[in-house]
Amino acid sequence: MSMPILMTVDDDPSVSRAVARDLRRRYGNDYRVVRADSGADALDALREIKLRGDAVAAILADYRMPNMNGITFLEQAMDLFPHARRALLTAYADTDAAIQAINVVDVDHYLLKPWDPPEEKLYPVVDALVETWRAVGDRPVEETKLIGHRWSRPSYEMRQFLARNSVPYRWYSVDEPEATRLLEAAGAAPDEIPVVITPDGKTLRAPTGSEIASAVGLSTEPAAEFYDLVVIGGGPAGLGSAVYGASEGLHTVLVEKKATGGQAGQSSRIENYLGFPDGVSGAQLTDRARRQAAKFGAEVLTARDVVGLTARGPARVITFGDGTEIAARAVVLATGVYYRALEAEGAERLTGQGVYYGSASTEAPACQDKDVYIVGGANSAGQAAVFFSHHARSVTLLVRGPSLERSMSHYLIEQLRDIDNVHVRVRTTVEAVDGEEHLERVTLRDAETGKTETLPTNHLFVFIGAAPRTEWLGDTISRDSHGFVCTGPDLLREGRRPPGWTLDRDPLYLESSMPGVFVAGDVRSQSVKRVASAVGEGAMAVALVHRYLEER
Incomplete structure (x- = not known):
């Protein structure tokens, strides 16, 4: 078979030769580098490549080209090679426009010209492109x-x-x-x-x-009965613990009830996460973290519900919903939080039938040219509004408070102001939802006037509050009045250690009231509800696990 192709497209011959030279220097042994001087010439070349049956791994296109700019070209190139990874070459003056286009067209990266030295500015980006392409490739997808x-x-x-x-x-x-x-x-x-x-x-x-998980090839059964580390929850904190635990030699298993990623995994685009200046979707971030954990040898169990956690001597025993158990030397609780139920008449009955919790991206095609309502004023709601604005006729953000400034990041507020079909209604709550077989209308209440208004819609997405589901812990783990798990200094009251504490030391910073059980991410009391802090706590928890195991 012929080598897969890396294509570069730039109307400036000197730039085109330079990028092709640098690509051949690093990737010439494994990839064939093809360059074109315009979008039209590149599309002709891609059509020939398609007829020959060759594979295209990645395409780098200049943003500003005459007749057909890089965005237009990449949109058409995706029709020929949908699995090829995509990057824009852009000058500094065009960065804002490139980022905005990336948000719309789902380009993977952008590169600033000049990219010297390529070892720092070009190759890491192309490495990420080809790594992602290798994971997916152009093989037929079994549906x-x-x-x-x-x-x-x-x-x-x-x-x-x-x-x-x-x-x-x-x-x-x-x-x-x-x-x-x-x-x-x-x-x-x-x-x-x-x-x-x-x-x-x-x-x-x-x-x-x-x-369904077993039938489609997801792992549901543990490969062992005893591990060094069990991570409960597959959001950013749990994935962080799994990556660091496995990479540092701990026999690690991550247990997830539904799907890895947690609330962050449902985000259409996270733009303030360190290292991703052009943003990254929650699904992309989750997929990379999951593959990274697997690369280091961590097991990932899906669709397994944990219902119990007990201490048996030095072991920490996890009980699943079917009664089976696994044990470990240490545990990281990273079960995150869930959106609170909408307290509106009819909401429970119509959940999944027009009322949805989180950014249900599978509903995007059904929202085409429809009026969509989103309940919430935090970043997750704002990101959903941006996402659905590309599909819906109008998106209305319903905010209980007086403004977005209290709960939403500034960059996101600015984005929403620039989108014509997104509207924000403050001091507004949902009074009721109604419909026969599905949602047909919502009744809104204005908190200032007390007046209600009933509006037609088939789509209401809810992003309100954050509640932990920790009832399954019972009395074995100390929690605060809202159900969040207490750790470290918060467990000490008047200098006294928590009841049942068996060690001759105070709990470590992320350690719960059960020695050897650590807590990371949103489920922890007093935690910062951000993706970056959750990942950081996941990594920190593993460092504390090592300290705990060393003293055993």
């Missing part, structure tokens, strides 16, 4: 088929489960002719939906999360 009802809550939850676990799938509404043919071939009835058909032809009728 799982999902047949369900547009307004079925179980069908919606199954779509979310597959999407958030990066399982390629194709959705068929039960009223489509192809769905009828698939159901007949599978011997399934329409009232058995959702129906899942795996790439090998296996049919699952209304499967549970663990059943």
Whole structure:
């Protein structure tokens, strides 16, 4: 087979030769470097490459070219090679425009010209591009088929489960002719939906999360009974602990109830995370972290519900919902938080049927040219508003407080002000939601006037509050009045150690009231609710795990 291709496109011959030279110097043994002087010439070359059946790993295109700029070219190139990774070459003066375009077109990186020295400014970017391409490649994607009802809550939850676990799938509404043919071939009835058909032809009728996880190749069973470290929760804090634990030689397993990434994994774009100046989606960040953990040897168990944590001598024992157990020398609790339920009449009944929690990206196609409402005033709500503005006719952000400044980052507020179809209503709450089989209307209340207004919509996305689900810990772990887990100095009251504390020292900074059980991320009392701090606490927890194990 011929080598995969790295393509560079620039109308300036000297720049084109320079970037091609630098790429050949580093990647010439494994990739063929092809250069073009215009977007039109590059598209002609890509069509020939497509006919020959060769693969394109990455494309670097100049942002400012006559007749066809880099963004327009990359959009058309994606139609020919959708799996090729993409980067923009741009001058400093065009940085803002390039970043804005990146947010819309989903380009992977941008590079400032000049990029000397390439070892610092060019190669790390291209390394990331080709690494991502190798993980995906141009191989045919084996799709799982999902047949369900547009307004079925179980069908919606199954779509979310597959999407958030990066399982390629194709959705068929039960009223489509192809769905009828698939159901007949599978011997399934329409009232058995959702129906899942795996790439090998296996049919699952209304499967549970663990059943679908096993069927599509996600790991659900632990490979051992005893580990050095069990990480409970797969958000940024948990993934951080898994990466650092496994990379430092600890036999590590991460246990996740639904999908890795947590709330951050549902974010359409995180733009204030260190090291990603052009932003990164929660799904991309999660996928990279998950692959990084696996690279170092960490196990990742999906669709496993942890219902108990006990101490048996030096071991910390984890009990799953099915009654099975695993044990470890130490544990990191990183279960994060969940969006609070919307306290509006009809909200519970219509959840998954027009009322959604989090940025349900699977609903984006259905929002085309529709009016969308988003409840919340923090960053997650703002990011969702930006995302849905590319699909919906209008997006209205419903904020209970007097302004966004108290809870949302400045950069995001500025973005929202520049988007014509995004509107913000402050001092507004949702009084009720209503509809027959699905959401049809929302009733809003103005806190200043007390007046209510009923508006038609099929889509309401909720991003309010943050509540931990720590009831399963019972009395074994100390928690504050809101359910967040207390750690370190917060456990000491009037100089006294927590009840049941068995060690002749105070709890370490992230250590809970059970020795050897550490807490990281949003579930920890008094934590900073940011992705970067969660990752940092995940790494810090592993450092403290080492201190704990050394004293045993």
